[in-house]
Amino acid sequence: MKNQTIYIKNVVCARCIATVKEILLRHEIPFLKIGLGEAVLKKNLTEDEVDKIRQEFKEVGFELLQDKNEKIVNAIKSIIIEQVYNKDFANTNLSAILSDRLHYDYSHLTNLFSKSEGRSISSFQNSIRIERVKELLEYGELNIAEIADETGYSSAAYLSSSFRKHTGLSPSEYRLKQMKKRISLDSL
Template identity: 55%
Template sequence: MEKNILFIKNMVCDRCILSVSDILSRLQIPFNSISLGEVSLLKSLNFQEMEELSQELLSTGFEMIEDKNSRLVNRIKSVIIKGIYDDKNFSNNNLSVILSNELNMDYSHLSSLFSRMEGKSIQQFQQEIKTERVKELLGYDELNIYEIAMEVGYSSAAYLSTQFKKSTGLTPSQYKHDHVKKRSSLDSH
C-alpha cells in the first residue's frame, strides 16, 4: 500500500487539495483520498504516469517528495498547518504529544530531523504559521484581536500582540493599518 501513497510538498490549504484533485482528475489518475501533503491512489502508477504527474504538480507549485526524511518533515508541517487552521484547541495541547501520537514516533527524533532539514525548530515553524494565520484573519477584518487570539490559540490578546511583534516587527494594529487594503465596492468605481 505504501507505494500507492504519494507525498506532495507545498500543500498548505484546502485550495491546494482542490488543485491536486483537479490535476489527478485531468490526468485520469484514480485516487482514494487527498489530505495536506498526501495522496492515496487506487492503483500504482507507471513511470510515464509518474513523470506526467510530477510535471503537472511542478507547474502549479507542488513537488512530489521521494526521500523518506523529507516526507516525514512534510507530514510534520501538514499536522501543524492543519491544526492551526482547522482545530481551535490545537494550540492548547502539547505539540510534542500531538506529533508523537500522529506520526507514531519519538518527538526528540522528529525535532532533531526537522531542525536538521529545515534549519529551524518545529516551534519556530509553528510560530511562522500562526503569524501567517493572524495576518490572514486581520485581513478578513471580521474578528477583533482578542477573538483572533482565541482562534489561533494564544492565551490572551496581549500575548498574541507580543508574539506577532516579535515575528513581524509590528503590532497587529500597525500591520492591519499598513498592510490590509480596504475592500471597495464595485459600485464605487
C-alpha cells in the same frame, strides 16, 4: 490492488488539494483521499504515470517527494498547518500529536525537522500562526482577543508581543496600516 500514498510538497490549502485532485482526475488516476501534503491512491503508479504527474505538479509549484525524511518533514508541516487553520491546537500538545500521528518519538521528529529546515518545529508553528493572525487581521471581522483565541494564544497580550517580535508591529498597527504583507504558506 494495493493503495499507494504519494507525498506532495507545497500542498498547503484547500485550493492546492483541489488542484491535485484535478491533475489526478485528468490522468485518470483513481484516489481514495487527498489531504494536505499527500494523496492516497487506489493503485500503485507506473513510472510513466509518476513522470507525468511529477511534471504537472512542478508546473503548479508542487513537488512529488521520494525521500523518507522529506516525507516526514512535509507531514510535520501539513499537520501544523492543519492544526493552526482548524483551531484544534489551542489546548493540545503539538509534540504528542506529531508523535502519535507520525509514529516517531518527538525528539527524532524535531531533530529531523531542524536538520532539514534549519529551524525548530516550534519556530515553524509560530510562523504559521503569525500568518494566520495576519490573515484574520486583514479580514477585519474579529478583535485582537478573538484572534488570540482563534489562533491558540493564551491572551491578547501574548499574541501582541509574539506578533511584534515577528513583524515589528503590534496587531493594531498592522491592521491600521493595512500592510497586506502575508507570506504564502508554501514558502515558510
